[in-house]
Amino acid sequence: MANYEKSNELLKRAVEVTPLGAQTYSKSYRYYCQGDSPAFIERGEGCYLYDVDGNKFIDFVCALGPITIGYNIEEVNNAVKEQLEKGISFSLQAEVEVELAEKVIEIIPCAEMVRFVKNGGDATTSAIRLARAFTGRDLVALSGYHGMHDWSIGSTENNKGIPKDISNLTKTFEYNNIESLEELFNEYPNQIAAVILEPIQANGPKDNFLQKVKELTEKNGAVLIFDEVVSGFRYALGGASELYDVVPDMAAFGKGMGNGLPISAVAGKKEIMKQIEDGIFVSTTFGGEALSMAGSIAALKILEKPGSYDHIWKLGTMLKEGLEGLIEKYELGDVILVSGLPPHCGVEFEDVGSLDYLDINSIYSQAMIHNGIITVGINNINLSHTEKEIEAFLSAAEEAMINIKKAIEQDSTEGILIGKKVNPVFKRNIVEEN
Template sequence: MKRINLRNSNKLYKKALKIIPYGAQTYSKGVKAFSDGVSPKFLAKGLGCEVWDVDGNKYIDFVMGNQPLILGYADPDVNKAVNKQLALGSTFSVANKLEIDVAELLVKHIPGAEGARFGKNGADATTIAVRLARAITKRDHLAFCGYHGWHDWFVGTTDLNGGVPKFNEELAHSFPYNDIENLEKIFKKYKNKISCVIMEPITVSGPKSGINGSTQWSDFDKKKNFLVDVKSLCKKNGALLVFDEVVTGFRYDIGGAQKMFGITPDLGCFAKAMSNGIPVSAITGKKEYMKYLETTFFSFTYGGDCIGLAAAKATINKIEKKNVIDHLYKAGSKLKKGMNELIKIYDLEEMLECSGYPCRSVMTIKKFGKYKKPLITKSLIQQELMFREVLWSQYHSISYSHKNSHIDKSLNAFEAAFKKLKKIVKNNNSIENNLLGKPCETVFTRVADFQSVATSQRK
């Protein structure tokens, strides 16, 4: 397979490094997440589910801007709404009606939303949720599960904790998804000190439920499951339950995972798919808790920015009217099923599995035999996909723009990658020797975490 021309990408990267630390604004958009030497470093254009880099190479994109592009790049309906608002003005001296319009849409679709306030990033929403819980409960400690953004209370628990006061790490306590016993231990150890449990309601697998503890949606028991147990523990211990739905909101269901599973949290955090890539986020929740935002500081110039709100209004309406969620599951199911069939054909089941829900599945890479470095395996697969015009970083963020033709072409690319991997493994060869670029690296690691997370799939 012929290597792609990345001359302009590499030239720009050298220029960027002189004035931009790390060379990118987001860790998972930089060289650590993509194999340096075979992957583009700068994209110039996106349309639908396809992107073009600065060297003119075209790719089918499964990263989709780190998952917010639920409709696709340059969606005409979102663009129309944004352009219309730009002509009217973006940020005003007092409030704008769009704030009410979007808040009404959130209240309409999200079970736990009786009110809403807006930010720009997912981390804005998760951080004000924690501050709000602390203000309401008069407690400082919290328990968390998943990735929640760049602010002190979370980042203090990672190896990128420079500049974060030590006390932040001491107040935040991690527990693994689907492990209610560990959460019980946290509540016991910090009795009457936990302000909230903030968690992603879905990681890769779903919540364990029923007698056998299945994580499959088809076996889900609404009365007996992990999320029900978490909510019960919170209520018993006087802590708030916060769902971080930055990833799950408007993707797994228009009402988020809380609607999907029938579990209503006290507060919810939304961003990404709610506005198809135009920056805006929201915190939602019960009136009795949201009223505290009148006296808990959450205020900044762009909190009511109308460009993001116009995009959110157009996006949410299109998700509903065009049955976007159904398309995500159909297209994602075809991709997931096809990948797992190929993994079986090439006898790679002990190394690979396409896991998770079809709307956002993940390639699980396992240690096997002498191949004990999943990032090396990822780098090979990524390399082979790049050469076949597929932009990939281990997860599959399906959009409304991914059609059957895109899925078919991508499956052909995956087959070629799996075929090469199988040949290497069968001959007991080195994967590293087959890499034409540098291997992917860990974005960050958790310090005080039960979960063995190598990279952040959100940031």
């Protein structure tokens, strides 16, 4: 059994000074079996993480998605170091801002102009503000998770602290259900400024759903926004827009565009984006921070090399099909569901007998950690993963399923679960952070 002495000591300190002991919900200790899992990472290398106690893990979380290439990548590091010698932030813009904007416009189908910010929520919020100004309307139709800002999170059950008047301006529709969006347009004619959605949810769009959303949005005079914070640079270089050949009016990007560096962007049609020149306020002190931009340019140059996404899809398919085979082998189809397209796929759990889905999740998480795998269910594949790491993942997953089968048979986690039960901040029926 691995030693987590330093992690546990740090966690005791962390919970005294930081809510949940972490700066991001999904990086909190509560997403793992406390006491039998690492809580703090010291460094990363390729697709491996090393915790503060010296334990080594294969990482399939990829920092919640931003790591598209791998940790400690020489080309990205060198770009950041070279820029660091010049400076980080300046009193006027730097050349690197233009270079990155030109690169994004070259890659992203809808991008005619770009504005850089820092977090995915900054980018989606900027897009909503621009859409409202462009249309002169206030309502937003939403599907998916779009960040912590009031207009978005106010539409969820996690809406404490959000004024009701703001929450009421956002209406939700169901992914892959075009009728649910049609109903919103019928109920609120000429009032919806924007339709924003994560274009790839679960197993992706069906029956030309994205094209139908575009047609319906155009018909009703609203701005179509793809939130590609998760999907951008993960499934294809040009994101879901390239993958499904549907071009929105605007798109928000983050996570994978910087291989872990703090950078995001809102991109779109020039006529919408140029409103920023006419008093629509989208401006941040660190929007032009140069280290992240230099690193992002280097990361995008790696991702655009031929074969990059073939590699990611091949390994993701190997992982997904392997999981499906194990579920069939151990007859767990009613308890474990495989979800997601190969580059971003994983397992979901159901209640069974006296065990709730978090009991099953905990057994799974514990077995994966014991076998040197870090995962929170959904997995991200990066360019540093190889078949060797996928095989290790599937070997760990088989042990997890054997333990789950045993727990189901005895209708208890007794004698199986060592650490505390997984206790995520966002539980079922509440929006999940990607």
